Amino acid sequence: MTDLAATDALPRPKRDLLPVLLPAILALAMLPLIGSGSSWMTLTVASLAMGMMIFIMASGLTLVFGLMDVLNFGHGAFIAVGAYVATLVLLPLAPYVQADSLLTNLAVLAPAALAAMAVSGALGLVVERVLILPVYGQHLKQILMTTGGLIVAEQALYALWGPQIIPLPLPTSLRGSFIIGDVAIAKYRLLAMLVGLVVFCGIQLVLNRTKIGLLIRAGVENREMVEALGYRIRRLFLGVFMVGSGLAGLGGVMWALYREQVHASMGDDLTVLVFIVVIIGGLGSIGGCFIGALLVAMVANYGGFLVPKLALVSNILLMVAILMWRPRGLYAVTSR
Amino acid sequence: MILSGDPPRSRVLSILLVVIIAALAVTPLLFPGAKAMNVATKICIFAALVASYDLLLGYTGTVSFAHTMFYGIGSYSIAIALYSMGPNWAAVAVGVAAGLPLAMLLALAIGLFSLRVEAIFFAMITLAVASAFLVLASQLSWLTGGEDGRSFQLPELLRPGTILIPQDWFGFAVNGRVLTYYLIFIACAAMILALLRVVNSPFGRVLQAIRENRFRAEALGFRTVFHLTYANCLAALVAASAGMLNALWLRYAGPDTSLSFAIMLDILLMVVIGGMGTIYGAIVGAVIFILAQNYLQALMGAASNAAADAGLPLLPGLLHPDRWLLWLGLLFIASVYFFPTGVVGRLRNPSRKPA
Amino acid sequence: MTDLLTLAGVHTHVGRYHILHGVDFSVPEGQTTMLLGRNGAGKTSTLRTIMGLWQASAGQISLDGQRIEASATPDIARLGVGYVPESMAVFSDLTVKENLILAARDGPLDDARLEWIFGFFPALRRFWLSRAGALSGGQKQMLSIARAIVEPRKLLLIDEPTKGLAPAIVVALIECFAEIKRRGATILLVEQNFHAAQAIGDTVLVMDNGRIVHRGEMAALAGDFALQEKLLGLSLETHQ
Numbered sequence: 027m028t029d030l031a032a033t034d035a036l037p038r039p040k041r042d043l044l045p046v047l048l049p050a051i052l053a054l055a056m057l058p059l060i061g062s063g064s065s066w067m068t069l070t071v072a073s074l075a076m077g078m079m080i081f082i083m084a085s086g087l088t089l090v091f092g093l094m095d096v097l098n099f100g101h102g103a104f105i106a107v108g109a110y111v112a113t114l115v116l117l118p119l120a121p122y123v124q125a126d127s128l129l130t131n132l133a134v135l136a137p138a139a140l141a142a143m144a145v146s147g148a149l150g151l152v153v154e155r156v157l158i159l160p161v162y163g164q165h166l167k168q169i170l171m172t173t174g175g176l177i178v179a180e181q182a183l184y185a186l187w188g189p190q191i192i193p194l195p196l197p198t199s200l201r202g203s204f205i206i207g208d209v210a211i212a213k214y215r216l217l218a219m220l221v222g223l224v225v226f227c228g229i230q231l232v233l234n235r236t237k238i239g240l241l242i243r244a245g246v247e248n249r250e251m252v253e254a255l256g257y258r259i260r261r262l263f264l265g266v267f268m269v270g271s272g273l274a275g276l277g278g279v280m281w282a283l284y285r286e287q288v289h290a291s292m293g294d295d296l297t298v299l300v301f302i303v304v305i306i307g308g309l310g311s312i313g314g315c316f317i318g319a320l321l322v323a324m325v326a327n328y329g330g331f332l333v334p335k336l337a338l339v340s341n342i343l344l345m346v347a348i349l350m351w352r353p354r355g356l357y358a359v360t361s362r
Numbered sequence: 363m364i365l366s367g368d369p370p371r372s373r374v375l376s377i378l379l380v381v382i383i384a385a386l387a388v389t390p391l392l393f394p395g396a397k398a399m400n401v402a403t404k405i406c407i408f409a410a411l412v413a414s415y416d417l418l419l420g421y422t423g424t425v426s427f428a429h430t431m432f433y434g435i436g437s438y439s440i441a442i443a444l445y446s447m448g449p450n451w452a453a454v455a456v457g458v459a460a461g462l463p464l465a466m467l468l469a470l471a472i473g474l475f476s477l478r479v480e481a482i483f484f485a486m487i488t489l490a491v492a493s494a495f496l497v498l499a500s501q502l503s504w505l506t507g508g509e510d511g512r513s514f515q516l517p518e519l520l521r522p523g524t525i526l527i528p529q530d531w532f533g534f535a536v537n538g539r540v541l542t543y544y545l546i547f548i549a550c551a552a553m554i555l556a557l558l559r560v561v562n563s564p565f566g567r568v569l570q571a572i573r574e575n576r577f578r579a580e581a582l583g584f585r586t587v588f589h590l591t592y593a594n595c596l597a598a599l600v601a602a603s604a605g606m607l608n609a610l611w612l613r614y615a616g617p618d619t620s621l622s623f624a625i626m627l628d629i630l631l632m633v634v635i636g637g638m639g640t641i642y643g644a645i646v647g648a649v650i651f652i653l654a655q656n657y658l659q660a661l662m663g664a665a666s667n668a669a670a671d672a673g674l675p676l677l678p679g680l681l682h683p684d685r686w687l688l689w690l691g692l693l694f695i696a697s698v699y700f701f702p703t704g705v706v707g708r709l710r711n712p713s714r715k716p717a
Numbered sequence: 718m719t720d721l722l723t724l725a726g727v728h729t730h731v732g733r734y735h736i737l738h739g740v741d742f743s744v745p746e747g748q749t750t751m752l753l754g755r756n757g758a759g760k761t762s763t764l765r766t767i768m769g770l771w772q773a774s775a776g777q778i779s780l781d782g783q784r785i786e787a788s789a790t791p792d793i794a795r796l797g798v799g800y801v802p803e804s805m806a807v808f809s810d811l812t813v814k815e816n817l818i819l820a821a822r823d824g825p826l827d828d829a830r831l832e833w834i835f836g837f838f839p840a841l842r843r844f845w846l847s848r849a850g851a852l853s854g855g856q857k858q859m860l861s862i863a864r865a866i867v868e869p870r871k872l873l874l875i876d877e878p879t880k881g882l883a884p885a886i887v888v889a890l891i892e893c894f895a896e897i898k899r900r901g902a903t904i905l906l907v908e909q910n911f912h913a914a915q916a917i918g919d920t921v922l923v924m925d926n927g928r929i930v931h932r933g934e935m936a937a938l939a940g941d942f943a944l945q946e947k948l949l950g951l952s953l954e955t956h957q
Contacts, residue, residue, distance in 0.1 A: 252819075256794030
């Protein structure tokens with residue numbers, strides 16, 4: 027028993043750093059296997075860029091789950107909607123997209139991304155009110171309702187835009203690569219990494235430095251107590267849900283530009299990827315989600331290079347391996 | 363008792379079921395056309411498939427997105443065996459002997475792996491595994507035929523050309539196709555009755571106890587992971603068997619007919635519309651859904667054309683037969699919300715308000 | 718003396734279980750009211766129902782003349798109710814400071830009030846920037862109480878604060894409650910430890926099977942061993 031005159035030192039909380047180091051360890055371990063330093067560098071940059079994009083898409087999902095125990099199976103719809111909204115802005119402005127000026131390009135990309143986030147976020151409001159609120163606290167119905175929502179959203183995209191794949195070319199100034207020595211680094215990947223880092227840092231800053239962020243972290247741990255302190259957690263949750271949906275939309279735009287095409291079913295494939303990331307990271311953990319996204323992207327890129335056939339199931343293998351090690355993901359949120 | 367002491371418990375439902383079963387039993391005699399036969403077969407197979415899914419969703423409260431994977435394993439094992447060994451019964455036996463254990467082992471692995479935690483975890487993991495399996499099936503072309511799938515010949519006895527009872531005996535012909543149909547009909551009926559037995563056994567009661575309150579069931583000393591995994595394996599076995607029957611009927615197995623996510627959604631819809639946790643709901647749901655799918659889509663096409671002719675905006679796109687899923691999705695959400703007990707639940711408790 | 722909190726015929730169901738069977742009592746303003754009773758008598762459920770964490774299925778609850786039985790938890794809290802749950806429920810991922818920042822919902826932390834709190838809980842100052850999860854059980858309890866009083870509240874609902882704590886900490890807590898009362902707050906305190914209850918309480922309520930079975934002055938109950946035996950099943954060695 028500790029009494030009031032106890033020693034000044036608290037037991038230091040054990041820093042659980044191994045998961046943080048995992049991506050770096052994986053990257054270094056791959057270096058000898060890949061052999062060529064320049065290929066390794068290219069693959070690593072590709073992994074980081076892809077990982078950042080997946081993180082952007084997955085972050086909202088994991089936060090929403092952590093805060094309210096709500097898992098949105100329709101999360102992929104926000105991704106696809108974001109991508110389609112971006113085409114609405116970018117295709118009519120094609121001359122500016124094709125202009126060979128970074129400033130002009132960014133001047134059209136920024137509003138496209140903002141519009142995508144706004145529409146996805148607004149759709150998030152509707153989904154939360156119509157599909158999630160009525161069955162709040164009932165997991166089974168939640169899964170069914172949001173799955174239904176995914177179907178409806180995807181089919182509505184088909185009905186509005188047609189079943190064909192819409193090409194979405196990258197702006198001219200973002201094409202091509204920087205060549206440093208014998209290493210080629212695609213410009214767009216650099217941009218994707220930058221945006222991903224900004225989003226990650228932004229989320230961390232909000233979570234750690236603002237009262238809203240403190241409330242979210244406290245709510246992830248104990249919703250009831252947050253309410254007992256006088257905060258309306260439902261409203262907080264709605265806000266987080268909308269922001270998460272908006273981020274999924276942003277991720278959708280970035281992914282569409284990365285693939286240079288948009289398709290209504292893109293949400294399906296990405297949902298699976300995003301789920302794997304969220305599971306690996308530990309449901310509800312933003313840090314875990316970030317690491318999970320990097321790992322998934324690395325395994326896909328390195329695996330695709332070394333053993334192309336394996337790439338098909340590499341995600342599942344990674345998930346199995348991680349869950350064998352930690353059954354609740356890299357960073358399990360304490361209260362569940 | 364053949365119904366395992368769990369009768370339909372509603373006069374309308376009983377009549378409905380008798381009519382459905384009688385209609386399915388006489389379909390080859392009254393409607394020997396290809397379309398009617400295909401619809402009837404699909405109803406039989408899906409009734410069994412959906413009933414097995416109901417064992418999971420309705421009786422244990424776990425959502426699996428991997429049910430089509432097991433269905434696909436069944437389909438492909440028959441298809442690959444018959445494709446590579448030729449149209450003989452040995453190949454059918456090999457397909458069965460390979461497919462069922464494979465489905466069960468996979469179900470066992472997934473169950474032990476992910477049923478320990480929460481329902482939601484299981485749902486996500488099954489989705490991930492099923493999508494990986496779909497990718498595998500469409501990429502390993504040397505084995506599965508890739509996107510094209512595998513077509514094969516049936517053993518002599520089951521071919522349409524084989525006349526077992528000529529028309530002039532009783533006024534209708536019984537050929538290999540009709541025999542296949544009855545084979546499927548009986549197998550599916552047997553599987554549904556077996557499932558009815560399972561859910562009404564002590565084991566089934568434990569499953570329901572777990573669904574109601576997992577912690578209490580655990581506190582009472584039931585090893586919930588074991589029970590859930592067992593249910594998962596049973597469901598997988600039935601699903602794989604249904605897949606085998608499907609392959610036999612179609613003489614083909616491919617990603618679209620046996621593995622696609624769309625089939626998973628169809629199954630979900632049939633369970634919810636029919637009524638979760640009733641087994642009978644699977645039959646009702648399958649009938650409603652498949653009839654609607656086969657006959658309403660034509661109606662939608664007509665409506666879409668009419669809207670296009672009338673120059674209405676947007677409507678032609680929304681009513682296009684390919685947008686069938688859009689309306690199903692809406693129907694799905696509405697039924698989860700307004701009729702969580704489905705048709706069977708409604709017929710049993712007509713007075714109860716929707717939750 | 719006016720009553721700050723009044724419960725009249727309150728029933729609470731949790732799932733299929735009927736837990737409170739018509740609870741009636743009043744908490745006089747400015748006093749410390751002890752809520753005693755054996756395990757499972759419904760004490761924690763009563764506090765949770767007042768706080769709106771469980772909805773009362775029948776009956777009335779009024780706080781300062783305002784009906785609150787149908788209000789949501791945050792609204793009840795905003796009427797000036799502080800809650801210290803049995804589990805303490807400190808946000809273990811947040812630091813001591815962050816826990817208190819959240820608890821001070823009307824604005825920034827008030828330094829003078831913090832000093833007052835540090836006066837009886839010096840450990841909180843020492844571990845100001847440590848994660849709450851790393852605190853000892855007693856320190857968590859201090860933090861949980863500090864959270865409830867970091868801004869002035871009319872009514873404090875405190876659930877078994879001394880459970881499992883060392884005697885030295887119990888003494889500190891008793892002093893703290895006396896100090897809070899001196900500042901004018903009304904306290905409803907669930908307690909198993911009769912010694913502590915005796916030291917703090919003005920009035921006393923005893924619950925059994927989801928009902929109030931005794932209400933009176935603490936002093937009267939403290940002097941009547943037979944009544945204690947009957948109501949609380951306290952055996953003689955408790956008094957040694």
